[in-house]
Amino acid sequence: MKVTINDVAKLAGVSMKTVSRVINKEPSVRKKTYDLVMSAVNELNYQPNIAARNLAGTSSFAIGLVYDNPNAYYVIDMQNGVLSRCKDEGYELVIHPCSYLDDNMQDEFKTMIKRSRLAGLVLTPPLSEQQSIIDMLDELGVQYVRLLSGRESDISERNNCILVNDFAAAYEITEHLISLGHKRIAFVLGDKEHKSTSERLAGYHQALQDHHIESSDDLLYEGSYSFESGVNGAKELLKNGNPNKITAILGGNDEVAAGALFAARLMNIDIPSELSITGFEDSPFSRQTWPKLTTAHQANDVISEHAARLLFSKARGSRKQDKDIKTTFTPSIVIRESTGPAK
Amino acid sequence: MKVTINDVAKLAGVSMKTVSRVINKEPSVRKKTYDLVMSAVNELNYQPNIAARNLAGTSSFAIGLVYDNPNAYYVIDMQNGVLSRCKDEGYELVIHPCSYLDDNMQDEFKTMIKRSRLAGLVLTPPLSEQQSIIDMLDELGVQYVRLLSGRESDISERNNCILVNDFAAAYEITEHLISLGHKRIAFVLGDKEHKSTSERLAGYHQALQDHHIESSDDLLYEGSYSFESGVNGAKELLKNGNPNKITAILGGNDEVAAGALFAARLMNIDIPSELSITGFEDSPFSRQTWPKLTTAHQANDVISEHAARLLFSKARGSRKQDKDIKTTFTPSIVIRESTGPAK
DNA sequence: TAGATAATTGACAGCGTTGTCATTCTGGCA
DNA sequence: TGCCAGAATGACAACGCTGTCAATTATCTA
Structure with a gap:
């Protein structure tokens, strides 16, 4: 019924570990071995078990989206953007709405993070602006990307922010x-x-x-x-x-x-x-x-997708910034019928 | 740094398994033992590791919300309702938007389910109405609750549906x-x-x-x-x-x-x-x-919260319907200014 | 109070991956 | 050809919990 990494290894005639290397795109796997494993993966329609990966690995295969925003359209767009990236990367998305006015929030938030050992967090405003949250995350050693309103010039720690001008x-x-x-x-x-x-x-x-x-x-x-x-x-x-x-x-x-x-x-x-x-x-x-x-x-969906990109890129520990990631967005005007000449 | 079930067991002077029983609210744990364990849990601020539970247990600690609905307000309400229940139960929510027109959808959906081994699914309309989806889920043996438009009388399999009249x-x-x-x-x-x-x-x-x-x-x-x-x-x-x-x-x-x-x-x-x-x-x-x-x-949030309730109750395998779960909702009219006497 | 039954607890083996470290190849160079 | 560094692979022990089943303790019945 359920296919494990062992089944794939057996079929491909390699060790469990080699299969693991292939599905994690680790370097130093011979092309031939790679193809061998991949065809076994496809033949068996193998799906790595997320829970096992989460448990065994150092970081989990899930990221979190944290928001405190009553605007449904905004939230949905953000969510869809992050989600589309997650899908591509084979990650799960954990949604975490939370009121930043709530005193218990910070504790609850901490609990949540400890429980699920997320690989990272996307923070949307206004939460992303809360210094206390940032401090907590730094203390916990959790990766995060902040969505912020601002101009390129005025943010010091550029490498984990997406700016909307x-x-x-x-x-x-x-x-x-x-x-x-x-x-x-x-x-x-x-x-x-x-x-x-x-x-x-x-x-x-x-x-x-x-x-x-x-x-x-x-x-x-x-x-x-x-x-x-x-x-x-x-x-x-x-x-x-x-x-x-x-x-x-x-x-x-x-x-x-x-x-x-x-x-x-x-x-x-x-x-x-x-x-x-x-x-x-x-x-x-x-x-x-x-x-x-x-x-x-x-384009909130595009923006949040880039936030997710940035997060994954950071999580992978790549030093140099991925060229595909745009970190500054400037909205552009759309003229419709609610504006006209001053009388 | 990280507290495991063993630390708690050691502190409480009981076995690992007993701690497990306590946190899972299993029966046949003496009150005294229960308290002992709980105080150890609190003292250490123990958080069970979700990944480990998912891996070891028969079903995972996550449920999915599947929707195909362009209406942001609707989706957000649904999501919040389910989320609030998840929080109470210590579950995670996996969001899965998917277009039911898309041919790949069903495969992708299947993959997702196999990967994350969800404890159950909440299906919202119109997806909840798709027989092919239902069949697939039955085949996969996945628990689900459907949100449906309908009257009490006309649904046969009442036990996994929430009806909106x-x-x-x-x-x-x-x-x-x-x-x-x-x-x-x-x-x-x-x-x-x-x-x-x-x-x-x-x-x-x-x-x-x-x-x-x-x-x-x-x-x-x-x-x-x-x-x-x-x-x-x-x-x-x-x-x-x-x-x-x-x-x-x-x-x-x-x-x-x-x-x-x-x-x-x-x-x-x-x-x-x-x-x-x-x-x-x-x-x-x-x-x-x-x-x-x-x-x-x-009240979409209330409705979806009840859907989640029903799902958890089913997942727990309780035969008799939980009395708190309302399975039929009838919207009631709200009169505002867009209606007036016929001229 | 013995004996039986039920309630409570514990030992231990997985769950399906990844990390570590040892081992086996491979190709290049003397 | 022989030796060696480095690449490629493998063996095996975690990861932190739950399921199974056996062991212990409490409770009940006659």
Whole structure:
């Protein structure tokens, strides 16, 4: 019934260990031997037993994806990206959602890691930004790759980070609005603990400054990355102070932008003739609102796939960086119907 | 550094096997011994090694979640539900997305199962409806629980199914519309291969019949469970034949309903004064459209958690059904702003 | 209280790999 | 041809747990 490495060895007329070498692509196996073993593997349709490999080997054949993000689209994309890489490498993926606000989390997390002896971890924001987590992982000696919002320049330990340049994305979006004649551009910010929030804000500020438009704090709403926050932020921004002056709103992400759109509807403000709204990320969301959102495309599945690549490359202990691995991603603007000329 | 079962045994002054019994909650361990072992476990902060358990034991400490569903909200909910149960039971979750249209899928699937020797599988629709998959699993002797759309009566092998009564949900939604005075109620159906589609259609028909409203094929649009399908379906239904007569549209699910809403906007049709629209599932979607959707609430996380419960209970080989496990779920209507009196 | 039955515990051999280290080839060079 | 370094292979002991079955202890019955 179940085929073991011994069966393959017997059929190929070599030792167990040689089969092991072949399936692990270890060097110093003669081509002839390699082919011999492989044909036995195929003939018997041999599948190495993961549990045994995990037990016997120094590291396991599974990596973990750790996230604390309520956005379903985001998580799924991340997951699929990592998963596709895992499949290619013959690894398993262990999913670990965890709330970084939860005090027990760190313990539980530690337990999880000890139990499953993962080969490595992919950390997504905002968890990837938590120094306490990083410290713990370093202490435990666990490999990890962090997905971070940032620019190439400002991260020191580049070799285990994948960067998303939210600064550039925000700059581009803001510039797009400016080119449409907007001057009073508001921003409904995401959670302020998230690095992406400050990066996007910085990009926005830089664009304004470069175009000699003065920024003002009453154009900012400190919200969170949620639909509701978008609703509330837009309501607040549009009612307060100089309602008529604001001609464009940057949503912290697509959900926020969708919320802003919702609020505009409530207030009978037409989009885009009276107000332009933009998002970030280009989640399916942005194509399902009315009107469709101008946003910055961020291929989360591709990004996470590269994170997994990097992790495997590190796990293999290859010193030199794999050329196929891209470690910096810059979202690019997608112009749809939610933005138009300033009136 | 790493604590093994032997360390615990030594500290507790019992044999390895007794520790094993304790951590596996096997019967016939004296209370005193149990406490002794447990305190040793706690003192050493012992974590059983999953790989070793998997290798030594007859079945592994991991279950799989298999899905083929493009809906991120759906998948995430399912995943979280199963995950929360896994955590309680000390199991790992292996995620396995797979396209049921793909010919290689079945092979790949088989490989995956052989590799990881999962304790069981949770199958979500539409995969759970594929007879070929079921046959394969039976042949392989793999435990599984199916999530299915259906009524209690019509499933024979009840003991490994969790049912969602889409019939009742559709009936209730349709009745709601009828009570608002609607007579020409259209339905943008989901993928016709999905059981949920036929169940919802049947519930709709039954409600119409019970209220002596005649149904007609030109009130039906055969689409799929996507936003685009909702857009196209609504366009088609509202332009064709008797455009003015249709006063309500049932969306096959929330995405479809959101699409229909989008189409209505395009056609300058006001919701709900000119047209009522409803969804299914009560995904976050339904609260983020304008206006918010009347829909049927379906707690996918709770449902999948129960699926996992059932799976574990079966894996444990308990003959009698665990009383805590609910195997039938009936979504209940949530009335929001997308439905109103027929004009 | 003896004897029998049931409950509890332990010894030990795997589970299917990989790591270590010893052994056997191979080809190159004197 | 003979010798040697280095490449290729193999033998065997882990890895940390659970299953099996035997040994021990507690409990019950007459």
